[in-house]
Amino acid sequence: MEGFLLQFIDAYYLRILVIIGINIILALGLNLITGVTGQLSMGHAGFMSIGAYTAAILTLQFGLSFGIALLGGAVMAGLFGFLIGIPTLRLEGDYLAMVTIGFGEIIRVFFLNFELGGKATGLYGMTKYTTFTTVWILVIIIVLLNAKLLKSRHGRALYAIRENEIAAEAAGVNTTLMKVLAFTIGAFLAGLAGGLYAHYMGYIAPKDFAFMKSIEILNMVVLGGMGSIPGSILGAFILTIAPEMLRIVDEYRLLFYGALLVILMIFRPNGLLGNVRIYDLKKRFRKKEV
Amino acid sequence: MKKRLAVLLCVVMMLTLVVGCGGNSSNNEDVIKLGYLGAKTGSVANYGIPAEKGMKLAIEELNENGGVLGKELVGIYEDNKGENSDVAIIVDKYISRDKVAALVGDPCTGLTKVAADLAQKNEIVIFSPGATGDGVVEIGDYVFRNTLLDIFAVPAVVEWMIEEKGWGNMAVITTLDIGYSTDLTPVFKKAIDEKGAKIVFEDTINSGETDFTAQVTKLKNAKADVLVFTGYYTEAALFMNEVKKQNLDIVLVGGDGLYGQDLAKLGQNAVEERVIFYCGFSSDQPSPETAEFLEKYRAKFNEDPDMFSAQYYDAVMILAKAMEDAGSADPKVFRNELAKLKDYPGVSGNTTFREDREPIKSPVCLITIKDGEFTLLEQIDVK
Incomplete structure (x- = not known):
C-alpha cells in the first residue's frame, strides 16, 4: 500500500497522513468523553502515554506481536479510564478538568521515574510496525463503530447526559454507568493511538505526552465541533496540517496558528461542524433527493 | 454571513497548503x-x-x-x-x-x-x-x-577534581525529568567509583523548580567537598543562589548543559568562580x-x-x-x-x-565564571 501511494505522493505527505490518522483516533476518543458526554477531560495525553508505553514494553521486553501489544496498551489505558471514570461521578465541569489535569501529570511524572520505561530518556528501538494501512483501517473501523454507538440507545443517553444530567437520570438513563463507559472507551482509543504512535516513531519520552498534548487533542475536538464525528475528523485534519503548511511563514508560524484558532472560534463558536452528526448528513442528502 | 466567512477561511487555508507545496519543490x-x-x-x-x-x-x-x-x-x-x-x-x-x-x-x-x-x-x-x-x-x-562525548570527558574531569583539587567526597544532584541529566549521572557515578572517590550525598530536583531550600539544607549536613550537578544551567543558577543564601562554601561541577548565558545572569555573584563545567569549546584563549x-x-x-x-x-x-x-x-x-x-x-x-x-x-575545556563572563580555567587532554 505504501509503495503504491508513494508513486503519487512523497514520504513527507505520507507521514502527515499517518499522523492525521493517529490524531483522528485520539480526537474521536476525547470526543466521546468531552464532546458527546460533556465531561471536560484535560488529561487525554496521559491515557495515550499509558497505551504507548505498555505497547512498547510488550514488544521490546516481552517480544509479543504488534497486534497483541497494541491491544494490551489499549486495554491498559481503558482500565485507567475506568478508574478515572469512577471519581467523575462526583465531579463536574471545572472540578473534573482539574482532576484530569492532575491525572495527566501524575502519569507523566510516573514515567519519568519508571525504570523499565527508560526514565526521562524514554524508550527507543521499537520496530516500526505501524503503517499507513494499519492506521487508516483502524480509523475506518473506529469511525464506523463510533457512529453506530452514537446512533444507538446508549449514544442518545450520552448526549442526554451532556444536555441535562438530571433530566437524563429522571428519564431512566443510568448516568453513572454511561459516564464510566464513555471514559473507558475514550481512554481505550487513546491507548490504541498511543501504541500506534510508539511503533510509528520508534521513540517515546515522557515529554511527548505533556499537558500541551492534551490541550492539542482538546483543541481538535472543540475546533471540529463538540459531539460530532465528522467534526473531530476535520479538527484532527486541520490541526495536524495547519502547523505544516504554515512553515512558509517561518518564525511567525505559531502566531498564525494561534490566530487561526481565535478566528475560527469567533466565527464558529460551536466548532466547524458543531452538532453535525453522520446521520444528520445522511438525512439532509435524502431530503435533497426527494 | 458568518458561515460564508468560515468557508472562505477554510478555502484560504487549503490554498496556502497548495502554495506551500509548490514553493520549494525545485530540484536544482x-x-x-x-x-x-x-x-x-x-x-x-x-x-x-x-x-x-x-x-x-x-x-x-x-x-x-x-x-x-x-x-x-x-x-x-x-x-x-x-x-x-x-x-x-x-x-x-x-x-x-x-x-x-x-x-x-x-x-x-x-x-x-x-x-x-x-x-x-x-x-x-x-x-x-x-x-x-x-x-x-x-x-x-x-x-x-x-x-x-561525556564518556570520554567525564573520567578526565573527575580525575582532575580528585588530583588537582583534592575533592574526594562528592555530592551528586540529578534533574529527574531531563534525559540529559539522568544519562549523565551514571557516567559520573561510574567515573567517581573507578577513580576511588566517594559519593556522600545524592538527591534529585525537577526542571522548572525554583526553591531548593530542602536540598541545600541536606547538602549542608552531608559535608561534601564538591557538588556534581548534571542538569541544565537555569536550575544550576537557582541552586547556587540558595547555596549562597545558606552560606555554604561549595563548588558546583557539571557538564556542557550548564553552557548558557543565563547561568551568569540568573546566578550573579552566587556563581562567580563557584561553577565549573566542561565543554569542547571556549571563546577564551582561542x-x-x-x-x-x-x-x-x-x-x-x-x-x-x-x-x-x-x-x-x-x-x-x-x-x-x-x-x-x-x-x-x-x-x-x-x-x-x-x-x-x-x-x-x-x-x-x-x-x-x-x-x-x-x-x-x-582538549576538554574547563570553564568558570569570572566577572559575569565565561572564562577558561584549564584545558585537559583526553586520552
Whole structure:
C-alpha cells in the first residue's frame, strides 16, 4: 500500500497522513468523553502515554506481536479510564478538568521515574510496525463503530447526559454507568493511538505526552465541533496540517496558528461542524433527493 | 454571513497548503542542499538558535569561496520545536522533497535518534553536532556526530577534581525529568567509583523548580567537598543562589548543559568562580582557527558564539571537506571519506573519528565564571 501511494505522493505527505490518522483516533476518543458526554477531560495525553508505553514494553521486553501489544496498551489505558471514570461521578465541569489535569501529570511524572520505561530518556528501538494501512483501517473501523454507538440507545443517553444530567437520570438513563463507559472507551482509543504512535516513531519520552498534548487533542475536538464525528475528523485534519503548511511563514508560524484558532472560534463558536452528526448528513442528502 | 466567512477561511487555508507545496519543490542539480535540524521555538530553542547562526555562517563562507565542488551550498532551516513527531516530519520533507545531501543536527540525543533512523533507511548522511548520549552512531553507517562525548570527558574531569583539587567526597544532584541529566549521572557515578572517590550525598530536583531550600539544607549536613550537578544551567543558577543564601562554601561541577548565558545572569555573584563545567569549546584563549571564527561571528551577529554555533559551523565544514575529497555530493560516496576524518582542526577543537565513527575530541575545556563572563580555567587532554 505504501509503495503504491508513494508513486503519487512523497514520504513527507505520507507521514502527515499517518499522523492525521493517529490524531483522528485520539480526537474521536476525547470526543466521546468531552464532546458527546460533556465531561471536560484535560488529561487525554496521559491515557495515550499509558497505551504507548505498555505497547512498547510488550514488544521490546516481552517480544509479543504488534497486534497483541497494541491491544494490551489499549486495554491498559481503558482500565485507567475506568478508574478515572469512577471519581467523575462526583465531579463536574471545572472540578473534573482539574482532576484530569492532575491525572495527566501524575502519569507523566510516573514515567519519568519508571525504570523499565527508560526514565526521562524514554524508550527507543521499537520496530516500526505501524503503517499507513494499519492506521487508516483502524480509523475506518473506529469511525464506523463510533457512529453506530452514537446512533444507538446508549449514544442518545450520552448526549442526554451532556444536555441535562438530571433530566437524563429522571428519564431512566443510568448516568453513572454511561459516564464510566464513555471514559473507558475514550481512554481505550487513546491507548490504541498511543501504541500506534510508539511503533510509528520508534521513540517515546515522557515529554511527548505533556499537558500541551492534551490541550492539542482538546483543541481538535472543540475546533471540529463538540459531539460530532465528522467534526473531530476535520479538527484532527486541520490541526495536524495547519502547523505544516504554515512553515512558509517561518518564525511567525505559531502566531498564525494561534490566530487561526481565535478566528475560527469567533466565527464558529460551536466548532466547524458543531452538532453535525453522520446521520444528520445522511438525512439532509435524502431530503435533497426527494 | 458568518458561515460564508468560515468557508472562505477554510478555502484560504487549503490554498496556502497548495502554495506551500509548490514553493520549494525545485530540484536544482546545481546546488548541494543541507538540512538543518534544531528547535527555533520551544524549550530547547536556546541550542537551536545559535546553532542555526553557526551553520549559516559556514555556508556563507563556503559559498564566498566558490562553493563545494563548484556548486552552491544551500541550507534549509525548518523549526522542529524539539518534538519527536516534528523531527520525523521534517526529516521526511528534507529527504523526499528537498533532496538534501546531508542532515546537520539535532543538538539533542533523543531527537537525533529519531532523525538518524530515517536518514539511515534512506541512505542520507546525518551529522549531529550535539548528541552526547548512548546509542547514536550504532544506528548505522550513515550516522556521525561531532561533540565532546561525556564518556570520554567525564573520567578526565573527575580525575582532575580528585588530583588537582583534592575533592574526594562528592555530592551528586540529578534533574529527574531531563534525559540529559539522568544519562549523565551514571557516567559520573561510574567515573567517581573507578577513580576511588566517594559519593556522600545524592538527591534529585525537577526542571522548572525554583526553591531548593530542602536540598541545600541536606547538602549542608552531608559535608561534601564538591557538588556534581548534571542538569541544565537555569536550575544550576537557582541552586547556587540558595547555596549562597545558606552560606555554604561549595563548588558546583557539571557538564556542557550548564553552557548558557543565563547561568551568569540568573546566578550573579552566587556563581562567580563557584561553577565549573566542561565543554569542547571556549571563546577564551582561542586557537588561530577559533580566533578567526570568533571575529567573523561577532561581526555578523553582534554576539559571542557558543558551543553549538561552533559545532554546527564545524559540521558544515567537515561535510564540505568530505564532499571535496570524495569529489561527489552523493551520500553513498562521501560518507566513506567522512569516516576517515583524522585530526581535523575545527573551531571547536580537534576531531578524529574512531573506527566506529565515534568522535574523539581534544582538549576538554574547563570553564568558570569570572566577572559575569565565561572564562577558561584549564584545558585537559583526553586520552
